[in-house]
Amino acid sequence: MPRSNPSIINNYESHLNWSANTELVGLVFELAPKADVSIYPQYTIGLHAWFLDQVRAVDPELSAYLHDGESEKPFTISALDGKLVSSGKQLHLFASNTYHWYVTALSKRLVTWLAQWLKNPPTEVNLRNAPLQIKSCQITHAVTYAELLNSDHEDTIALQFLSPTSFRRKGHHLPLPMPTNVFHSYLRRWNDFSGMPVDQETFLAWVDDHVLITRHLLTSAKVLAGKKGAVTGFTGAVEFGLSKEAAKQPEFYKLFYALGKLAPYCGTGHKTTFGLGQTRLGWSLQATPEVPNVESFLAKRIEDLTDIFKAQRKRTGGVRAEEIAAKWATILARREMGESLQVIAQDMGIPYETVKTYAKLARRALVNNSDSV
Template sequence: MKRSFKKNTSLSWSADTELVGLVLALRPTGADLLYPQYTIGLHAWFLDQVRQTSPDLSAYLHDGESEKPFTISALEGALKMSGKHLQLQPEQTYFWSITALSQPVVQWLAEWVQCLPTQVELRNAPLTIQSCQIALAPTTYRQLLDAPIPKPAQVNLSFVSPTSFRRKGHHFPLPLPTNLFHSYLRRWNYFSNLPVEQESFLDWVDESVIIRRHQIASTKVAAGKRGMVTGFTGAIELGLSKKSSLASPQNQQLFYALGRFAPYCGTGHKTTFGLGQTRYQWQIEATEKISTHSQQLGERIAELAEQFTTQRKRTGGTRTQKIAETWATILARREDGESLQAIAVDLEMPYETVKTYAKLARRALRQPD
């Protein structure tokens, strides 16, 4: 999707702002190569920017509770396949989005944008920052809640990067209303200071929210630091049943507020690694084209993880699955030609541990070390 910027957009907002979304325009310095899971590098670079100027906030983002007060996107723009890597195009401008869901992160961004670094540093692929603009208007949770009901009374959401939920230890790649609004409400309750009783609202969603139309496709991609994700992209139109439109005004108001909240918080899990990017409109043409190799890598990780899990199933428990996914991620990326050192850095694991896991994984498949 082609983006355009308003030249006079001001990179400032009021001190009470709780949510904001930014988009950076980036230009490669050459025809550099990216590894398929390069969003790990974007994630690490962003956290390092926070660390350099706000150690306390950095510690919270690294070590805080599971709900993270920010999201990042993958790069939006043409990436060509080059062997097992993605190749940046020197003449191409890429767009990278960052959103903040809490006042401390919003305040940090307000200072950061006044003195931006010159480059986003990815492994062997620096990107020059050409501009930074506001993509999602500065607002507060109260303003989202108090906004009038849209006309027509519906919520259109587009999922422009693979989106998935966790359910009973597995990925669940369907945008059921209860899954969507559980995802949004969990973050709303954590950050808004306007908490809502979760169970009763989700019961109401299950009874009242209907899917009027959808255009959804599924894909399997490598994402985050370990493993793969089966997710969906596409668009969905949601409305309320006739019965519900005559009752529960508070739930109705929250329903529309959470729809407006979705682009800020993203949908599902791994939103700090580029997944679950969401827009508040029906926009099928905006859905990201997932590279063939990223899908292949995800499928290879899934294949290996299943084999390792089967071999280790006698041990049982979630630890078996986690170890299997870690082994699978390391071996699949090693098969792709990545160095063990680079994999160790991305996974934030000691090099010797990664080396040992690679050997154990090969032996489990009876491959030569």
């Protein structure tokens, strides 16, 4: 894979220094296409895979943990921030523009790997034959969990949700920033990586009793969700405050503000390693980027097909039936967009023959549904 030339190495090293005890780091890469180029709507799968490949080249054990580990994922990645235009069944990027890509690390082990990796950084991110040159990289955050816990704070926590954000609740997606869901999302990461775990049930009961939404400005959109399926998520801004009685439990009062400051590192909700749930501190009325038309179309098609296949499989029921319905829907919708079964299999991490079989079964099921209408 392309590696950096000396001038880029020097540029990285002059800006990318953090202390040895740092436990959380946020990076922003400035990317530029070498020419006008088109990428596929689910390109965040490619960004996810590229990042894990970078880890694998240096530390295969860490890469396997990031990919398959049962705990919370100790990293997030964003979608590309910049001008993306729907062009037929793809998204168009322009050589005259730059794009920003955010990566965060939530564990000391991954932060240590990042420091080593950036001593010899790559020169480009390759999205399925669409090379994006890395123009620069900057630190956006660098801190320890103890510093989050002990830092000063305002009376309220204002958060901006820059990319669609959603939670899982009772087998469905919840596109609302309910306090218990939001802070449960942060607490899971805190308990896994901070070394200062807190009883989840007791803290969330306190959140339910004392955390208030003081104002919000939200909108919703259907978006693609990682390797399979689609979700309805929210973007916008929310401000959380506390009741007067909240301070009677000072350890939770203190943790509440620490978790708010953790949000930019860990993101909010699920699929944060595929670009969803990107979160920033502060209140802003600035409009969040719209989901490109082709991505919205594909997300809606996947959602509609999933509903059809789930309805047909009601007799079997259960999580397994829902997972198969989502896989069938994703495969069929992407085939309708002109993508090859080989590429779909690679992106979804499913054997080619299985994807081929699922595509046939999905087409047959769709025909049967049309015949029954």
